[in-house]
Structures are given as C-alpha cells and as structure tokens.
Amino acid sequence: MDASKLCFGHFPKHSPIFGKNPSLLRAFPEAHADFWRKPLSASGISRSTRRFSAKTPLCFGHFPKHTGGSLIGMAASVVASALALSGCGRSSRETPNVLLILADDLGYGDLGCYGAVGVSTPCVDALSSEGVRFTNVHATASTSTPSRYSILTGEYPWRKAGTDVAAGNAGMIISPSQYTLADLFKARGYATAAIGKWHLGLGSQTGEQDWNSRLDEDPSDLGFDYHYIMAATADRVPCVFIENGSVASYDPSAPIEVSYAQNFPGEPTLRDDPSLAYNLASSHGHDQSVVNGIGRIGYMKGGGRALWKDENIADSIAVHACRFMEQHSREPFFMYLATNDIHVPRFPSERFRGASSMGLRGDAIAQFDWTVGRVLSALDSLGLSDNTLVILTSDNGPVLDDGYADRAEELVGSHSPTGHLRGGKYSAFEGGTAVPMIVRWPGRVAAGSSSERLISQVDFLRSLAVLLGFDLPEGAGRDSRDYRQREYVLEQASDHTLSLRDSRWKYIEPSSGPETVPWGTGIETGYRPEPQLYDLSADPHETLNVAASHPAIADSLFRIINNLR
Numbered sequence: 001m002d003a004s005k006l007c008f009g010h011f012p013k014h015s016p017i018f019g020k021n022p023s024l025l026r027a028f029p030e031a032h033a034d035f036w037r038k039p040l041s042a043s044g045i046s047r048s049t050r051r052f053s054a055k056t057p058l059c060f061g062h063f064p065k066h067t068g069g070s071l072i073g074m075a076a077s078v079v080a081s082a083l084a085l086s087g088c089g090r091s092s093r094e095t096p097n098v099l100l101i102l103a104d105d106l107g108y109g110d111l112g113c114y115g116a117v118g119v120s121t122p123c124v125d126a127l128s129s130e131g132v133r134f135t136n137v138h139a140t141a142s143t144s145t146p147s148r149y150s151i152l153t154g155e156y157p158w159r160k161a162g163t164d165v166a167a168g169n170a171g172m173i174i175s176p177s178q179y180t181l182a183d184l185f186k187a188r189g190y191a192t193a194a195i196g197k198w199h200l201g202l203g204s205q206t207g208e209q210d211w212n213s214r215l216d217e218d219p220s221d222l223g224f225d226y227h228y229i230m231a232a233t234a235d236r237v238p239c240v241f242i243e244n245g246s247v248a249s250y251d252p253s254a255p256i257e258v259s260y261a262q263n264f265p266g267e268p269t270l271r272d273d274p275s276l277a278y279n280l281a282s283s284h285g286h287d288q289s290v291v292n293g294i295g296r297i298g299y300m301k302g303g304g305r306a307l308w309k310d311e312n313i314a315d316s317i318a319v320h321a322c323r324f325m326e327q328h329s330r331e332p333f334f335m336y337l338a339t340n341d342i343h344v345p346r347f348p349s350e351r352f353r354g355a356s357s358m359g360l361r362g363d364a365i366a367q368f369d370w371t372v373g374r375v376l377s378a379l380d381s382l383g384l385s386d387n388t389l390v391i392l393t394s395d396n397g398p399v400l401d402d403g404y405a406d407r408a409e410e411l412v413g414s415h416s417p418t419g420h421l422r423g424g425k426y427s428a429f430e431g432g433t434a435v436p437m438i439v440r441w442p443g444r445v446a447a448g449s450s451s452e453r454l455i456s457q458v459d460f461l462r463s464l465a466v467l468l469g470f471d472l473p474e475g476a477g478r479d480s481r482d483y484r485q486r487e488y489v490l491e492q493a494s495d496h497t498l499s500l501r502d503s504r505w506k507y508i509e510p511s512s513g514p515e516t517v518p519w520g521t522g523i524e525t526g527y528r529p530e531p532q533l534y535d536l537s538a539d540p541h542e543t544l545n546v547a548a549s550h551p552a553i554a555d556s557l558f559r560i561i562n563n564l565r
C-alpha cells in the first residue's frame, strides 16, 4: 500500500502539505506573551462559580453538564450565531484554536521525521515540515495514566494517590476541584473537548459506577464541554465509548456490568477458552473477558451494540474530532485529541493492514498518521489552519510485546522505536519518557525547523497560558512552568523511581526493582540499587554510569529530586 495515499488520497483538496507557506515571524522558543494583547480578566475563582458565574461573558459559550451531543451541537449553533452578532466569536489572533494530539505509546523513533524506517508517516512529516520538530521533550511518566495526569493538571503524578496505570473501573483521578488545561481554555471562552483515549478514571467512586446511567463524575467536571472517550484503554474493560457521561450507543437490551475482582456467572473468559481470541491472541495477561475476539484485562458483561470494534476505533475518534471542529468552527476551541493508536491491542482497520513492514504495530502507526491527516485536512477545509496551534506528542515511550501476539518483536526489523535511546515504556531510561513533539502555528513558529530545548509536558498548562496571554488562578498547575524557565525535567518510571535530567546529566535514583519489566516486554527498567549518573552529551544511550567519578553532580541532582518529591 502506498502510505502517502492514506493521507492525501482521501482529501486531495485539503492536504496539509499544500497551499501553506507560513511566514517565519519567530521561532517557537522565542514566542512571547507580549505577542498577545493583555488578558481579558483574571480567572481565579472557584469551579462552581466559574462555570456559571454571572461575571462570565456570554460569549464564553458554556454548556450545561447534562446536555447530549445533539443539544451541544444546537447550543453551539446558537452560541456561534450570538458570537457572530457580538463580534467576539471566531478564533482570533488573541484566541487561536488549540489542538493537542496525544498519541499513545508512540516512541521517539516511531515517526518518519524522527527516523522511522519500518513505516511511513507522510501526514505527520508534513506537519513537521510546517512547524517545529522538538528533539528533547519528556513525558512526566513512562506510562499513560500518570503522564496524562500531568499534562492535564500541570502537577507531578506522585503528588496524587491513584495515578498509577488505572483500571477501567477507577474513579476519576483528577478531582473536579483541580484546575485543568481544559479550564484554562474554558475560562477564556473556548469550546473544549476531550476525544479518544481517557484512562484517567470516571465516576466519583472506584468500582461503584453505574454504566447504565449517567456517570456522576466525568470530564465535564474538569472543564470539557464535550467528551467522546474510551472509558480507560483498549486492553481494559469496559469496551465502550463514553459520550458526555453516558455510554455511547447504549444498548438497553444488554446492561453493562464491570468488575476487576471477579467474573460474572456464565460469562466466558480467554483463560478458560483461548479459542475465543479469533481476532488477536494474547501473549501474556489479557485473558479475562473477551470482546470482539480479543482478550482484555478485567471482567465485563453486556454492552451489546455499544461494544466497540477495535478496527473501527480510529475512525470513530477521527469522525468525532472532525465533527467537534465543524460544530465549533465559528468560536475558538481547544481539543484534547488522544488517539488509541498505537496502544495494544493493535488491531487497525483493514485499510492499514500491510501499510508498514512491521505488522500490526507499524500498521497502527500508519493509522495514527492517517488520523492526523484526517483531522488536519478537516481543519484546512474549515479555513482554520492558519489560526490553530497544533501540538502533536506522545504520552510515553514505546513497547513491542505488550500482551498481545501481534508479532511486533519479530517484525520490527531495523526500526528502532526509541530511536537512539535506551529502555522503553515503563522504564527509567530515556526511552520511557522521551517522546516526539511537533508544534505547528502558522506565522508564529518557524516552519521546517527543529529545537533541542529541554521540555517537560508538565509545562503545557502554564506555557500555553503564557504564550496566549491567559491568566492562571492562584495555585493552579503547581509544578507547571513557563517552558523557557525550565532547566531540568523529572521523570517517573512505573515503579515510581524518579530520574532527573538537565541538558547534560541524567540521574536515576536507587531502586530495588527488577532489571527488566517482569511481565514479558523485555524492556530494561533502568532500576539499580546504586545511584546512576549519565553524561547524556557524550553517552545518550545511558551505558556508562559515572556517579562514582562525579559524586558532587550526582548528589546535587539527588537533592533536587528530594526537594520536589
């Protein structure tokens, strides 16, 4: 299959690669709040008053919590009309749209513009040619839940209990009282959406969700006007999308029950009958409930027509993302678009089978690339590309065998998912948290450029506030900094081992954990009982521990970790 057609074949008139020649006003690292007009107003008010405050201008377009998708669409139309009349509606130089595309488990070396050889990513590469390609960006953690917690709250995950990889029946991990990235935009009048993988818990109580009615806590309590999300992650039950707090396409003939403690009487499991995995077999774990011929973690019953088909997930996410942009094209919007790709189970649409030389994992990357192209094409067709800040990144490093027999290891060939880095998902080594990041902002950042600036995703909240001239309330995003002021980044491995690195040195604190991830991925954890110090300027692969010969440096970095723990 010609991978380029996956991107441009469907949308030739609106290709992100054609018709754009952004002027080079200044590079992203030099962009500054002075670029923007003075913030409209302070937003240091409580959530309850913030949401429905009489002080909130009408043009801010808030939607009540319990509206459905169609009502939101209607509300959006009404608001859009009102905004057009008031002249404060459409995104503007002061209020550009912001599209944050977050891939799942996409490694530093998994994109063409970062050196991928096993798969082509023409859409992402085109985005890179129109923006800045960052080469030193770090997730706060090497797994999804804590990494995403930091992105949305601007707070390190170890400050909050329950931020480890969440079960599908975890209660919502971010408290409604916490300030989020969505709140930042909502307070400024943006329409806000979370679409795709969530994996940050739902409902007020773990294990107490009633999946057959409206959940009592969901992303609408975190500043998102609209959400269409996977309840957790594709390898965990419940295997349904949640739209505005309720199961999408809910099937009343098949009530949903979920447990992570025990199976439901009479329900089959993959452990008992491996032949049920007619779509994709498991390599380790993932042997409890079976949905769509694929074993999962956790037990569920029911779902009926609401159950997703893995091969359609990317399309569902792309369609809802494009629909949201269309419905809100006449007002500024912030969309948190978190793809399911390339997390396991990797089971892309037939359209992408064979698109790479790496089997299902590579094909899932091709599907991710298509999603990017689809969304950017929609942005183009709406005439919004010139006034939209696009950020594309990943939540943590890559893994090959993550529990399914998708032959990712056998077929990887000369492709290196982590690029030149050691370790991978779960790891304290750089491959765990170093991720790609591309920023496109026509006329504001240098097209086709790259930057080695050290960046942490925990800084998205404050940096976006500063760049856009938006205020943050007192106490919001306690660990989030203006990215230009960051001198070091902190990284959390899956056993909570902390590492700290600056532009040259990387310190990994002592850990009693195993040297490789114990459940079959083969990934080196980077855990050692002694302190580790690496000179990344000379040794980016973290092969020579120089802690003994540079004790003062090791000690100073260790002290910073302890101060921030």
Ligand SMILES: [Ca+2]
Pocket: 104, 105, 143, 144, 343, 395, 396
């Ligand atoms: Ca992830």
